[in-house]
Amino acid sequence: MLQEKVAALLNDQVNKEFYSAYLYLDFSNYFEARGLDGFANWYKIQAQEERDHAMLFYQYLQNNNAKVTLEAIAKPDKNLDSDMAVLQAGLEHELYVTSLINAIYAAAHEVKDFRTMQFLDWFVKEQGEEETNAHDLISKMELFGSDPKSLYMLNSELASRVYSAPSLTL
């Protein structure tokens, strides 16, 4: 049995991950309207990854006989008034998600819930990668964003991202 606080935080994370998917779809939508289809592709795939994260939390709860409660998903509320603002909102969001994962980890640790800690290990590593990806996008945009030819090349690079299922299975 999952301890009540740990189960509640895991349940909340289902919602937070679906919100992340929603947020990145909004980013994708922004770039689609800008005509930057590579950026739009990159964020659409990011949204798929977030949906996968949500499903992993959902499945983990079910596998541990915990009831899943699905709450309303909030409307994406980030200020998307420039390409850089979008990329920075992405990094800010990933740092927030890392803090959420850490909080669940800490709660699991407190009650010696080693199974949940082991489940979360994958997400701890994943958050490191997601923060790095968000940082890299900002660095590339800083370097190349102001030159149309370079931006075209960067957009082409991001267009090549393809979806792959998460390496964690439950």
Ligand code: FEO
């Ligand atoms: Fe599910 Fe981007 O963290």
